[in-house]
Amino acid sequence: MSRIEGRFRELARDGRRALIPFVTAGDPSPEVSVETLHAMVSAGADIVEVGIPFSDPMADGPAVQRASERALAGGMTLSGALEIVRRFRVRDDSTPLVMMGYMNPIETRGCGAFADAAAEAGADGVITVDLPPEEDAELCDALRRHGLDPIYLVSPTSSDERVRLICERASGFVYYVSLKGVTGAGHLDVDAVRGNVRRVKAATELPVGVGFGVRDARSAAAIAEVADAVVVASVLLEESEKLADRPEAIPGRVAEHVAAMRRAMDGAS
Amino acid sequence: MPTLANEPAEGRLIGAFPDESGHFGRYGGTFIAETLMGPVKELGEAYESCRRDPAFQAEFEAELRHYVGRPSPLYFARRWSEKIGGARVYLKREDLNHTGAHKVNNTVGQALLAQRMGKRRIIAETGAGQHGVAAATVAARLGLECVVYMGEEDVERQAPNVYRMKLLGASVVPVTSGSKTLKDALNEAMRDWVTNVDDTYYIIGTVAGPHPYPSMVRDFNSVIGREARTQILEQAGRLPDAVVACVGGGSNAIGMFHPFLDDPEVRMYGVEAGGDGVETGRHAAPLSAGRVGVLHGNRTYLMADPNGQIIPTHSISAGLDYPGVGPEHAWLKDSGRASYVSVTDREALSAFHRLTRWEGIIPALESSHALAYAERLGVEMGADDIIIVNLSGRGDKDIPTIAALEGIEA
Numbered sequence: 001m002s003r004i005e006g007r008f009r010e011l012a013r014d015g016r017r018a019l020i021p022f023v024t025a026g027d028p029s030p031e032v033s034v035e036t037l038h039a040m041v042s043a044g045a046d047i048v049e050v051g052i053p054f055s056d057p058m059a060d061g062p063a064v065q066r067a068s069e070r071a072l073a074g075g076m077t078l079s080g081a082l083e084i085v086r087r088f089r090v091r092d093d094s095t096p097l098v099m100m101g102y103m104n105p106i107e108t109r110g111c112g113a114f115a116d117a118a119a120e121a122g123a124d125g126v127i128t129v130d131l132p133p134e135e136d137a138e139l140c141d142a143l144r145r146h147g148l149d150p151i152y153l154v155s156p157t158s159s160d161e162r163v164r165l166i167c168e169r170a171s172g173f174v175y176y177v178s179l180k181g182v183t184g185a186g187h188l189d190v191d192a193v194r195g196n197v198r199r200v201k202a203a204t205e206l207p208v209g210v211g212f213g214v215r216d217a218r219s220a221a222a223i224a225e226v227a228d229a230v231v232v233a234s235v236l237l238e239e240s241e242k243l244a245d246r247p248e249a250i251p252g253r254v255a256e257h258v259a260a261m262r263r264a265m266d267g268a269s
Numbered sequence: 270m271p272t273l274a275n276e277p278a279e280g281r282l283i284g285a286f287p288d289e290s291g292h293f294g295r296y297g298g299t300f301i302a303e304t305l306m307g308p309v310k311e312l313g314e315a316y317e318s319c320r321r322d323p324a325f326q327a328e329f330e331a332e333l334r335h336y337v338g339r340p341s342p343l344y345f346a347r348r349w350s351e352k353i354g355g356a357r358v359y360l361k362r363e364d365l366n367h368t369g370a371h372k373v374n375n376t377v378g379q380a381l382l383a384q385r386m387g388k389r390r391i392i393a394e395t396g397a398g399q400h401g402v403a404a405a406t407v408a409a410r411l412g413l414e415c416v417v418y419m420g421e422e423d424v425e426r427q428a429p430n431v432y433r434m435k436l437l438g439a440s441v442v443p444v445t446s447g448s449k450t451l452k453d454a455l456n457e458a459m460r461d462w463v464t465n466v467d468d469t470y471y472i473i474g475t476v477a478g479p480h481p482y483p484s485m486v487r488d489f490n491s492v493i494g495r496e497a498r499t500q501i502l503e504q505a506g507r508l509p510d511a512v513v514a515c516v517g518g519g520s521n522a523i524g525m526f527h528p529f530l531d532d533p534e535v536r537m538y539g540v541e542a543g544g545d546g547v548e549t550g551r552h553a554a555p556l557s558a559g560r561v562g563v564l565h566g567n568r569t570y571l572m573a574d575p576n577g578q579i580i581p582t583h584s585i586s587a588g589l590d591y592p593g594v595g596p597e598h599a600w601l602k603d604s605g606r607a608s609y610v611s612v613t614d615r616e617a618l619s620a621f622h623r624l625t626r627w628e629g630i631i632p633a634l635e636s637s638h639a640l641a642y643a644e645r646l647g648v649e650m651g652a653d654d655i656i657i658v659n660l661s662g663r664g665d666k667d668i669p670t671i672a673a674l675e676g677i678e679a
Contacts, residue, residue, distance in 0.1 A: 054577075054578065055447060055578040055579040055580075056447065056452060056453075056456055056564060056565075056579050057456075058301075058302070058456045058459045058460070058565065059301075059302035059304070059459075059460075059463065061460070062446070065446050065447075066446075069446075069447070072578060077576040077578075078576055078577065079576070102563075103300055103563040104562045104563045104564060104571070104573065104577040104578075104579070105576060105577030105578065106577070107562060107563055107577065108560070108562055108573065108575070108576065108577030109577065129302050130300045130301055130302055130563065130566075131300060132299060132300075132301065132302075132303060132306050134290065134298075134299055134306075135298050135299060135300055152303070153302060153303040153304075154303060155302075155303045155304035155306075155307075156304070157303075157304055157305075157306070157307035157308060157466060158303055158306070158307060159307060162303075162306065162307070166303070177302075177303065177304055180304060180463060180464060180465075180466055180467075181304075181460075181463060181464040182460045182463060182464065185464065
């Protein structure tokens, strides 16, 4: 059983929802990223996501874009992101970790070489934002060979047929994009999300996480009522940005946000 | 005359690519986030049905004739050819199209498609501003809302075109992310599209992006090569020995090349922006000095570092300042059917002046790259040899850039 599957089983047993916060690797330094990951786990994260910075994050909003720019300005690379995962695993062998990024850095490294390195570093799943099932044969096979879960996005514009196609390939969990837009947008419609999560659940036994548009404790709690997991990124990256001149304060500040969401979600479930 | 609905024939290249999944060999494809997969498939189906619809084709051709002013002339540049010495060079005068460049062929086609799809809002990215102007123009003509994304740096260096777009009623949004140029404008347009998919049509200005854009934009621009082929047969009684076109994303080049693909005697040269020189690293020549990767929805040659990050490009010409290139060009390069070369800023600028002074034609800096290579090629050829250069746009928009570079007082 993968770490991700195991974690969702524990949560289901306890009647809780997963909270999945996000860090852009190297924003603004590898040390801060590693500390932030640990702080998020202490604050109640069940799974963590590590973003691989890319120069052209087409599907992301300004918060992720700027976090990527900060990380790249600090010299972050795909290898650097894998090193952050490795360092996180030194002190935490139980929290599932998902890497999220775009195809070009991965393909440049080579799908097989990347999967090998990601598994060796201690990652559990990979989301490749710009790689739909139609184009993913090589990477998906490589990930599976190395015991990694390929995690896919499903969106409000995905037809039932596409939802089925995606769910057939997915493992770990399915990531439902809560709105038509980029990460960090603010027009979340919980009723629409509820209906769409139901649509995904009809196609798979896998847990369904929801992200893109979770901004605060209230929206986290609302999403926790309709989904198995809540993914949050942009609002945390905005905090990181505000503390650009005091990076040592980033892990603590991000953890406060995660803890507030955790409390709100547990109160709601 | 076969137009948009070319079907593959045995052993022929025209109509053979892309395959059903939008690939040109290993290039092309659909590398986009899931939210755009539905809209892109819907676009593919809508385009496929229009491509096969004689009424759509007739409407497109009528627009090209009466609104764009096609066919554009094929002009024998006698004085320029003689002064250079060597081959006879003909210019395909896309600079004489309405709005002053080949870009309008594509925007007319895509705007008609948008209208058929019931979309009321047009978005576009632009580098030099030629595609933005062409999009704003057709939006005005059809009464559609138009938003153009343009890198902040390009907004400054292409001020006349920014003003033109605004006069035409478009909103111009300066893009401040990343390198603040064309690639970032494309990212931003994609973000707009994913947010407003219900009522918005995204007119990509080049043969890049996810399937079906590379083949759709090619089809709309292939009128260039079809006309040129007919015209040279009329004027010279035979096909050219070579066709030459500049390549940024590659839409004017593919428009010129495509109809000649099955004429093996016609050599094809795509001319990339060599900037300060390919050896300096400051250039925009992914086919000459790039690596294969995935950007903006397709797999192609890119300007990227060893870690897969897209690197800044440099060219005197904003319209060529793009780190990728259409996937069909990547395929044509690998297959050997077309050759890709580069010329520097300096060479392009000097060809710009020569054509201006010897023929009374002010070419765009983009097109000046093709002219510079045609000069290099022409002197190695004989006086009976024929080159067609795609003069893809006029240079009025570049006058402030050139004046600033050369210190000419207005």
